[in-house]
Amino acid sequence: MVSIRVSNLGLVYRLRKKLTLAARDRRLPTGGRLEGKGRTQYVTALDGVNFELTAGDRLGLVGANGAGKTTLLKVLYGIYAPTSGSVEVEGRVDALFNISLGFRREATGRRNIVLRGLMNGWNMDEIEARMEDVIEFSELGDFIDLPFKTYSQGMAARLAFSVATSLDPEILLMDEWIGAGDPKFQDKARDRMSELAEKAGIIVLASHNHALLKKTCNKILELENGGVKSLHLAEEWAASA
Amino acid sequence: MMLATIESALDDIHSGLRMRRVWIALAQEDIGDQHRRTALGPLWLLINYFAFAGTFIFVIHRGDTSTGSYAAYVATGLLVWFYIMETLSQSVSLFVREEGFIKGTTLPLSVYVMRLLMQSAIRAAYALVGCIVILLLSGTALSTAWLWSALGVLLILATTPAAIILFAFLGAYFPDSQFIVSNIMRIGMFLTPVFWSYEGSGGVRHLLYYWNPFTYFLEIVRVPILTGGPPIDSLLLCGAIGLVLWTAALMVLGLFRKRVVFVI
Structure with a gap:
């Protein structure tokens, strides 16, 4: 049974003043709250976040830039470890952010599918089983055996989309709804995404597209400055917004 | 606390080893990419090795009677030194280079560590071919003592991941160390008995010979081939x-593996 239980989740990290003689890097993080003065500054990226999801739930994350949507997704995925509170996740988690990460320019499309599959933790049999499906969906045809660098941007995006969405997700995390390609492919991509969304036990989707959220999600979590501003059922949220 | 730290590190390493297909495949791609579109491909690694070895054997050491054993001395020294130099220089920037992956996937850090080990080992394998050619040409007889050298190579390979982990965290937390390490490694070629031997000289050389840890990693591979006997002290x-x-690497990995993502 898939479930996500987040209780009192907090993520605070220290901004490091690097031990260097070079000019200080004055870039600031894009979100969260900045505290502390002088040498040690802390960013509170998430603070006291609570929610529970069970099979069938589709949670939409909303909030301004820097409110903590992506950070929360990355905590759920396991890239960031929470500094307080707890996250209990049951079920295999797949994430669709940064889908073109790690594609190698010199390798063929086919080889890139293998590499991506291995990084997703698939074994060779699973990769083989999905290979033809991925190639067919991407509509790359004979280009699949040419180096990735020969692809147009659209072709590259189609391949990335096809591999990334070739999943049987139990829990699916998304930072914005993804799509790719020309209008015809976009329709296909939309269908594939809807299919994925139906298959997945739980979805957490961060988006600014309110119409999409209303259509896809049954719960909406609004974040503000790393904290929870409100947690609604989607209908209530749609009515109040 | 300490146990939990080490357990966390072992977790990382364990899942890294389970994902060995990933780092083997990535390392092969890395080597391939560096030589793609060249006519000789990775053979350039071999040529580079021969160029260095040849320079030392024929230019630095001309006219000596013991040229045969000097050739063997340089050949083995360069093999190990190039491996050490390349691995450590690459280690310091490892996590910075892998920033995209570290911030975008949940691959264990040891995947990147092993990917680098694998790359270095593949490169060294080309140099190893050159080394064996020089050894045979210079009249060094193949003997069972070479097995001691093989043991030395295994010991170096087994130590490498720990060194990579330590230098990778060093480079992530103190970016300046990238330049310090690359400088030291460049000078280190001259400060380590790669192409000069101790043979009774005193002074600074004496100190460099005995207090330089790299000396001993060179010796465990070199001495058995040159003398036919096991370098027990160096091995120990x-x-x-x-x-x-x-020990240090496990502590550092356990303590900082979940924090490094905030640093790079």
Whole structure:
């Protein structure tokens, strides 16, 4: 049974003043709250976040830039470890952010599918089983055996989309709804995404597209400055917004 | 606390080893990419090795009677030194280079560590071919003592991941160390008995010979081939260094593996 239980989740990290003689890097993080003065500054990226999801739930994350949507997704995925509170996740988690990460320019499309599959933790049999499906969906045809660098941007995006969405997700995390390609492919991509969304036990989707959220999600979590501003059922949220 | 730290590190390493297909495949791609579109491909690694070895054998050391054993001395020294130099220089920037992956996937850090080990080992394998050619050409007889050298190579390989982990965290937390390490490694070629031998000289050379840990990692591969006997002291010392490095590496990995994502 898939479930996500987040209780009192907090993520605070220290901004490091690097031990260097070079000019200080004055870039600031894009979100969260900045505290502390002088040498040690802390960013509170998430603070006291609570929610529970069970099979069938589709949670939409909303909030301004820097409110903590992506950070929360990355905590759920396991890239960031929470500094307080707890996250209990049951079920295999797949994430669709940064889908073109790690594609190698010199390798063929086919080889890139293998590499991506291995990084997703698939074994060779699973990769083989999905290979033809991925190639067919991407509509790359004979280009699949040419180096990735020969692809147009659209072709590259189609391949990335096809591999990334070739999943049987139990829990699916998304930072914005993804799509790719020309209008015809976009329709296909939309269908594939809807299919994925139906298959997945739980979805957490961060988006600014309110119409999409209303259509896809049954719960909406609004974040503000790393904290929870409100947690609604989607209908209530749609009515109040 | 300490146990939990080490357990966390072992977790990382364990899942890294389970994902060995990933780092083997990535390392092969890395080597391939560097030589793609060249006519000779990775053979350039071999040529580079021959160029260095040839320079030392024929230019630095011309006219000496013991040229045969000097050739063997340089050949083995360069093999190990290039491996050490390349691995450590690459280690310091490892996590910075892998920033995209570290911030975008949940791959264990040891995947990147092993990917680098694998790359270095593939490169060294080309140099190893050159090394064996020079050894045979210079009249060094193949003997069972070479098995001691093989043991030395294994010890170096087993120590490498620990060294990579330590240098990778060093580079992530103190970016300046990238330049310090690359400088030291460049000078280190001259400060380590790669192409000069101790043979009774005193002064600074004496100190460099005895207090330089790299000396012993060179010797465990070199001495059996040159003298036919096992370098027991060097082997023990390198084993001890390896254990210390691994202990430190496990602590550092356990403590910082979940934090490094905020630093790079």
